[in-house]
Amino acid sequence: MRRIARSRNLLLGSALALFVWGGTEAAPALEKAQPSPAAAPADSGFRQFLQTAWPLAQAKGVRRATFDAAFEGMEPDPAAPSAASPQAEFDKPLKSYLTDAASPQRISRGGDVLTKWKADLAQIEERFGVPGEIVVAAYGVETDFGRAMGGKDIVRSLASLAYRRQDRALFLDELIAALVILDKGDVDRAKMRGSWAGAMGGPQFMPSAYLKYALSYDGSGPPDIWDRPQDILASIAHFLRQSGWRPGLPWGMEVVLPAGFDFSSLHRGFPAFAALGVVSADGRPLPAAGEATLFLPSGAAGPAFLLSENYWVLKAYNNSDSYALSLALLGNRILGRPGLQGRWPAGEIAMSRAQKSEIQTLLRTAGFYRGDIDGRFGQASRDAIHAFQVSARIDPADGFGSPDVLKKLKEQAAAPPGR
Template sequence: MVAMSIIATQLISITPLFAQAPAAEARSFNAFIQSLWPEAQQRGITRATFDRALGDVQYDAEVAALSRRQPEYGRAVGDYLNGMVSPARINGGIRRLGEWRGLIDSIEHTFGVPGEILVAIWGIETGFGANTGGKGVIRSLATLAFLGYKGDFAKNELLTALLVLQQGHIPPDRMIGSWAGAMGQPQFIPSSFMRWAVDFTGDGKRDLWTSVPDVLASIANYLREHGWKPGLPWGYEVTLPENFDMRRSRASFREWAALGVRRADGGKLTDRRDANGGKEAILFFPSGARGPAFLVTDNFNVIKTYNISDVYALAVLHLADRFRGAPAFAGRWPQDDRQLTREDRMRIQRRLADLGYKVNDFQGMMDFDLRDNIRDMQIKFGMVPDGHPGMEFMGRLVGR
């Protein structure tokens, strides 16, 4: 999945290539790299670190091509989830939970995040460390910085990566990650490494490349610092009663239960003794009302800070549940539910803003506030108000 998934997958942009002959391009790239020295020096980076990391760095045309790719949300949600929550990944996670049980119990006690969640992210990001991306992080970020990728994002991440090297956490030749600069087994970008990576072994290094304790503790620390609430369920797949009022999107678990909403697996949504019964849960249709329905809580949104995609968060949390023996989702996913492209979603956001709705993000990320705005427009269009930004809704809102 990658790119930090923390984060780099949310930072994809369209960047023009420099129309230069290779030799001229190389000269421009080298000149750009040297121009970074004054800012690097201001950040406390030594000349030795700068030269060691960037002295012979080369432009990477493959990274440049990947930076211009427009990601499509073209896979149906059901197909995506089947790929992410595969039997091999379920079995692999269960095996690692057993292998690292003592460590995971210690991390859970320290950070308050369930070990199944940590192992699920580890498995989805890099196959439990088997595939960390294979790109030199310094070269990737240097190329992206040269291209002006996402404004100053890549340049700032490159300079931060130099600080990671200078602190001795990893040598340059072992700083491996994704094309977008996400590093190691948990796919942290350098700035996330500096804020949230943890030296859980106490050896003085935050090793996200080879140390499973540091990897899992760093994921746990990231989630805790982004608001993970211990003991709060992330949510449930649910079934709705006949003639349910689809305009309702937010209520407490107790209120949902009173409205006839039930867990799809037959478990209790809440009872009077349940401390979480009064917590708000949001009704969420990843594929629209034709597909499965979910109630999700603040902990679902915490997973989205790792990767802003709703279906990524759903995959992580469902995988974690499968580790515990939970069944597969009961609802049937529509196979013709083609997810909109990022550009399509941005068009929806711009149009909703033009109509006077508050839009928190103009990069194509659909938060639950925006889905409530979509519900409002669906009511005006005479559509089922499920909050899902599908093709029919986009056609009515902005044209095809």
């Protein structure tokens, strides 16, 4: 599918440059791990490892004095993990994740931010085409509007991760990018703080993303994504626009499906969905043009959403439907639109990572799925489930991975050939 490939390209390009591991509710695996200090004692090879980074830093134009000063007296941070841990965006039920990410307190604070910086956000939207409520919502989900930016020394955090996770070149690359920032004099070392995973400031940019996307709102100096809200908001908008945001197109909307809806395809143009009787839950008209994807996070019995191309851009910030949908719905609430209209099904059984992996494996064996076996249901998995449901004449073919789908896949796999 074209839109899926495009989203994946965003992740490999923008999101790997950004790799926002900071956030409060939306932090990926390493950000959530909290090992005890005793689990990671200082290693005598740390200093030697740091010196191997010098040729890389030198190649990027970093001065030796900057390099030496950055690592003087440094020991590895014992809190930095050597492995990943469970990821809330994929393991926590979307309903619970959404409740936390778009809490009444966050909606209220987001409204205050939207009002306080209304004029600046209007100029930012005019420049980048990203609506103010989306920018503010990203700020809220990432750092609770600056309340949770992290207090770790970014250079030490990245040096520790680069040393302990030498299988992940990302950390060493980000460490070099942090040294480039210091060498340019964009920010004092004492101010360059954030999560221990390396994400910095209000947008929770990794150092490479700071170099690529961070902006000074008025051009008066280096971008200050720690203390200057206008720079934070402009930088978030710049990142989203560079990741492919289409001005004038909503991220999508909650919708109501008519009785007897045709589930033969989850992908149609907005006008085609409208012709089938799909209407928005809050009374707004569906976009007059553009491609859309029907997303049923709890199956046909739960809330329904039509997602535009801009939804996949939000996933460039964090490749999780829980994250992207929570950010989008938080933006709606900040703007004053009504909350979720659909009801979550009572007694829904949450699928474990192992069960999801089993579904993916069975779908792959049956020829419906060609993605990774990772126990994380994204659009590729939903499309494969939908294709299986259509093939097996399961109604509704809603693309929802459930215990019933797993059961039917097992039955099909165990059936004698030809049946």
